[in-house]
Amino acid sequence: MGGLGFQGKARNLQNLQGILRGAKILDLLIFKTSEIKRDALSVAKSITASFSDEVIIRSAAQNEDEESASNAGAFLTIPCIHSQAIDSLLSALERVSESMGEGEHELLVQPMLQGITLGGVVMSVDKEDSAPYVVVNFEESAKSDGITSGSSTKHQTFYHFRHASLPDQPRLRALIETIFELEAIFDCEYLDVEFAFAKEGESEQLYILQVRPIAKRAEILHQEVFEALEKIRIKFEKLNRPHPNLLGNRTIFGVMPDWNPAEIIGIKPRYLALSLYKELVTDSVWAYQRSNYGYRNLRSHPLLVSFVGIPYIDTRISFNSFIPENLNSKIATKLANFYLDKLANSPENHDKVEFEIILSCYHFNLPQKLGELQKEGFSQEELKRLEFALLELTNAMIDPIGGLYKKDLEKIKKLEEKFQSIESSELADIDKIYWGIEYCKRYGTLPFAGVARAAFVAVQILDSLVQIGFLNSQEKEDFLASLNTVSKKLSERIHELSSGKISKEEFLKEYGHLRAGTYSILSPSYKEAFESYFGDIKACKSPLKKEFCLSCEKKEILENLLVEHGLRISAQGLFDFIKEAIEGRELVKFGFTKVLSRVLEMVEAFGGRLEIPKEEMAHLDIKILLGLYANLEGITAKERLLEDILFHKEEFALARLLKLPPIILDSKDIYSYVLPSSHPNFIGSGRVQAEVVDESMEGLGGELEGKIVCVKSADPGYDFLFTKGIAGLITCYGGVNSHMAIRCAEAGICAVIGAGEEYFERWRRARFLELDSASCKVEIL
Known part of the structure; x- marks a missing residue:
C-alpha cells in the first residue's frame, strides 16, 4: 500500500490531522495566493473569525517541501501577528x-x-549521507524556530541509531516513536x-509543525552499520573489564585525551595515517618514554584503539x-578510579584532562588541587605521599643539568644524519621505508614524546604562577611572545x-617538508603546493619580538x-626550563615531521612503481609495508597491498557512516x-x-588577512x-596546551582551540564573528 504522498507544506499538515496519533497538528487555514x-x-x-490570539503566516510555495528539493527557508514566514x-x-x-x-502558491x-x-x-536519517540515525537538533526554549532560524545559542544534538532500543528520556522517546509513525504514514524513511x-x-x-522529505x-x-556498531560494542565491553595489569575498575574512550588523535590525524582518518600514528607514537613509543620520565610502566599497552577505523584513546x-x-599501588588504584x-x-573536560582531571606534575597550585582529593576521601598521609611523588618526578624533569628532556633534545640532532645515510644508500625501497620509520621512532617521536x-x-x-598571582595574564602572554619557536x-x-632577502628555493629547502596533515599522504607539502598555502607572496610584516625579564x-x-x-631550581633556571621545553617541543616536532614527510614520499613513490596511486596507498596499513622487509610472501607485493587497501577502503567508507560520540562512557x-x-x-x-x-585547503591559500579562520584540526x-x-583562529579539536594554542599565544592572536563539534559547526557557518578571548565569548554578528 502506498503512503500518503507529499503535497507541500500546508497540505502535508492538513492531511495528517486526524491520522497522526503520537503528536498533534495545530489548527490551520490554507489560502491560495x-x-x-x-x-x-x-x-x-x-x-480573525477563526483565531482569537496571535497567529503565524507561513509560505507554502509550489516548489517548497518537494521530494526533489525542499527550498527550506527560501520564502517568508511572519510570526506573532495578532x-x-x-x-x-x-x-x-x-x-x-x-x-x-509568480504562479499559484499557498x-x-x-x-x-x-x-x-x-x-x-x-531528521529520520543523517541529511549528509543517509546514515541510519535519527538526528535531533533541539533547544529548551520558549521559541520553536531557534534551530531553523540559526538563532539558537544553546542547542543540543542527539544521535540515535534507528535500530537501537528507544531512549529512556520521555521527550526523545516520544519524538522517535512519532518519526517512525510518520515514516509509515508517508511510506518514506x-x-x-x-x-x-x-x-x-x-x-x-x-x-x-512541518514535515518535508x-x-x-x-x-x-x-x-x-548495525554489524559495525555491534563489533564496536563487543570490543568496548572486552576492554572495559578489570585488567590484572591496569588500575581502575573500568575505562572511558575519548578522541581528545592525551595524544589527541582528533587533532593530529582527525576523527575518521584514512588507514595509512592512522597506522603511521600508531606505529610512530601510540603503540609503544608513548609508554616507553613516559616510563623513562618517572611514571608507571605501561609499555605493553597500546594507547589508541581503532573502532572500525575511528581512533579513540583508552x-x-x-x-x-x-x-x-614510586607511588604505592593502593593509592595509585584509588587515584586511577578517582580520575x-x-x-x-x-x-x-575530555580535551583538557591534564589540566582539569589528573595530576601529572608538581606546580605552585598543586596544594589547592589536592584539596579536591581530600573531599573525595583521600587521607592526609595519602595526599602527602602523592605530593612527594609528584615533586620528586618534577624535580628530576626540570633538573638544569640532568633533566631528561635535555638528552632528548640532543637525540633529535642525530635523526637527519641517520635518515640521510639510508636515503642515499643503495638499499631496496622497502628497506628504506622500514629503516626510515625505525629511525623516526628512535631519534624522532621517542625524544619528541619526552620533550x-x-x-x-x-x-x-x-599557568600555576598566574593562578597564585605571581604573574598576571599579560605577563604570561609577554613571556610566550618572547619565545623563539620554529x-x-x-x-x-x-x-x-x-622582501626578497631569500629565494623561494632557500625557503623550501628549510620548510618545504611541512604539510597541513602531518601523517596524511594526501596532504601536499609546502614544496608540492606552495601557491595553495601561500598564494602570491606579498610584503608581510616580520613577527613581533618581545623581551621578557623578571625584576x-x-x-x-x-x-x-x-x-x-x-623545587630544586633557581628562578632563572625555572624560566630557562619553561623556555627550553616549549621551544624544544616545536624543534623536535619539526625534525621528526621532516623525516616523516620524506617517508611518505617514499611510500608514494613505491606505490607509483606498482601503479598504485597515492589515493589508494592512503588506505594501506603501514605494517603491511614494514612486513615486506622481513617476510617472504606467497603472493606478490602488489597483490598483498591491494588486498589490504581494499579492506581498509571498505572500512573507511563504513566509518564515515558511523556517528560515534567524542567520548564513550558506556556501551x-x-x-x-x-x-x-x-x-x-x-x-x-x-x-x-x-x-x-571556513576550512578548505582550496581556500586557505587565498586572502586571509584580517579574517577569523576556522580549521577542523591544525597541526x-x-x-x-x-x-x-x-x-x-578557531579549531574544532585541540587542547589548551596544543601546538596551536601555544602558537597563538606567542603570536598574540585571539583564538578558540578545541571549540567542540557543536560550537565549531555554528561558528564556521557565520559570516562575521566577534571573538572576545578576555571574556571567553564568541558572538555571531
Missing part, C-alpha cells in the same frame, strides 16, 4: 505572498503555539520534521601512565621571502617560592547519545570582529596561517 490578490480583506477576516489586527494581517499576507514569486495560517518548552528539527513540545496543564504535548538521498545501509591506560612509578569517575562526571612531556609540565608550572622563525623567513624583586620572591615548595553511547557540551579553550586576552573563512603544517595576518 490568487485569493490574496483578489480579496485580501476577506482572507484577513476569515483569520489575529484581530486587520492591517497587520493584510501586510503580512501580502509580504508572504510576494516572497513566493499560504498556511496557524495559531502561535504557546507554552513551548522545547523545539527543534529531527527520509523525513525532515520540525517539532515542539508545549505545556498542556501538568503535562507536555508534542506538536508537529529529505531531497539528498543515498541507500540506507541498515545492516552494515583513558584508563592513559590515566595509569600519569601516576608516578575515571571525575571524567565520567565532567565529560566536557612534549616536559613542555606540558612547563606550561602547567607557568613557528616564529617560519614567519621571519616568510617575511624575508616576501630583581620578582626573582627574589620566586626564589623563596621555589624553596618553600621544594549504550555507541548507539545513542546527546553530543556532549564542551568548554572551548580561549587563547589571548584581546577582542576581534572579523569575517569568517604544525598549518603554521603558514601565521604568515597571513589572520585576525583570529
Whole structure:
C-alpha cells in the first residue's frame, strides 16, 4: 500500500490531522495566493473569525517541501501577528505572498503555539549521507524556530541509531516513536520534521509543525552499520573489564585525551595515517618514554584503539601512565578510579584532562588541587605521599643539568644524519621505508614524546604562577611572545621571502617538508603546493619580538617560592626550563615531521612503481609495508597491498557512516547519545570582529588577512596561517596546551582551540564573528 504522498507544506499538515496519533497538528487555514490578490480583506477576516490570539503566516510555495528539493527557508514566514489586527494581517499576507514569486502558491495560517518548552528539527536519517540515525537538533526554549532560524545559542544534538532500543528520556522517546509513525504514514524513511513540545496543564504535548522529505538521498545501509556498531560494542565491553595489569575498575574512550588523535590525524582518518600514528607514537613509543620520565610502566599497552577505523584513546591506560612509578599501588588504584569517575562526571573536560582531571606534575597550585582529593576521601598521609611523588618526578624533569628532556633534545640532532645515510644508500625501497620509520621512532617521536612531556609540565608550572598571582595574564602572554619557536622563525623567513632577502628555493629547502596533515599522504607539502598555502607572496610584516625579564624583586620572591615548595631550581633556571621545553617541543616536532614527510614520499613513490596511486596507498596499513622487509610472501607485493587497501577502503567508507560520540562512557553511547557540551579553550586576552573563512585547503591559500579562520584540526603544517595576518583562529579539536594554542599565544592572536563539534559547526557557518578571548565569548554578528 502506498503512503500518503507529499503535497507541500500546508497540505502535508492538513492531511495528517486526524491520522497522526503520537503528536498533534495545530489548527490551520490554507489560502491560495490568487485569493490574496483578489480579496485580501476577506482572507484577513476569515483569520480573525477563526483565531482569537496571535497567529503565524507561513509560505507554502509550489516548489517548497518537494521530494526533489525542499527550498527550506527560501520564502517568508511572519510570526506573532495578532489575529484581530486587520492591517497587520493584510501586510503580512501580502509580504508572504510576494516572497513566493509568480504562479499559484499557498499560504498556511496557524495559531502561535504557546507554552513551548522545547523545539527543534529531527531528521529520520543523517541529511549528509543517509546514515541510519535519527538526528535531533533541539533547544529548551520558549521559541520553536531557534534551530531553523540559526538563532539558537544553546542547542543540543542527539544521535540515535534507528535500530537501537528507544531512549529512556520521555521527550526523545516520544519524538522517535512519532518519526517512525510518520515514516509509515508517508511510506518514506527520509523525513525532515520540525517539532515542539508545549505545556498542556501538568503535562507536555508534542506538536508537529512541518514535515518535508529529505531531497539528498543515498541507500540506507541498515545492516552494515548495525554489524559495525555491534563489533564496536563487543570490543568496548572486552576492554572495559578489570585488567590484572591496569588500575581502575573500568575505562572511558575519548578522541581528545592525551595524544589527541582528533587533532593530529582527525576523527575518521584514512588507514595509512592512522597506522603511521600508531606505529610512530601510540603503540609503544608513548609508554616507553613516559616510563623513562618517572611514571608507571605501561609499555605493553597500546594507547589508541581503532573502532572500525575511528581512533579513540583508552583513558584508563592513559590515566595509569600519569601516576608516578614510586607511588604505592593502593593509592595509585584509588587515584586511577578517582580520575575515571571525575571524567565520567565532567565529560566536557575530555580535551583538557591534564589540566582539569589528573595530576601529572608538581606546580605552585598543586596544594589547592589536592584539596579536591581530600573531599573525595583521600587521607592526609595519602595526599602527602602523592605530593612527594609528584615533586620528586618534577624535580628530576626540570633538573638544569640532568633533566631528561635535555638528552632528548640532543637525540633529535642525530635523526637527519641517520635518515640521510639510508636515503642515499643503495638499499631496496622497502628497506628504506622500514629503516626510515625505525629511525623516526628512535631519534624522532621517542625524544619528541619526552620533550612534549616536559613542555606540558612547563606550561602547567607557568599557568600555576598566574593562578597564585605571581604573574598576571599579560605577563604570561609577554613571556610566550618572547619565545623563539620554529613557528616564529617560519614567519621571519616568510617575511624575508616576501622582501626578497631569500629565494623561494632557500625557503623550501628549510620548510618545504611541512604539510597541513602531518601523517596524511594526501596532504601536499609546502614544496608540492606552495601557491595553495601561500598564494602570491606579498610584503608581510616580520613577527613581533618581545623581551621578557623578571625584576630583581620578582626573582627574589620566586626564589623563596621555589624553596618553600621544594623545587630544586633557581628562578632563572625555572624560566630557562619553561623556555627550553616549549621551544624544544616545536624543534623536535619539526625534525621528526621532516623525516616523516620524506617517508611518505617514499611510500608514494613505491606505490607509483606498482601503479598504485597515492589515493589508494592512503588506505594501506603501514605494517603491511614494514612486513615486506622481513617476510617472504606467497603472493606478490602488489597483490598483498591491494588486498589490504581494499579492506581498509571498505572500512573507511563504513566509518564515515558511523556517528560515534567524542567520548564513550558506556556501551549504550555507541548507539545513542546527546553530543556532549564542551568548554572551548580561549587563547589571548584581546577582542576581534572579523569575517569568517571556513576550512578548505582550496581556500586557505587565498586572502586571509584580517579574517577569523576556522580549521577542523591544525597541526604544525598549518603554521603558514601565521604568515597571513589572520585576525583570529578557531579549531574544532585541540587542547589548551596544543601546538596551536601555544602558537597563538606567542603570536598574540585571539583564538578558540578545541571549540567542540557543536560550537565549531555554528561558528564556521557565520559570516562575521566577534571573538572576545578576555571574556571567553564568541558572538555571531
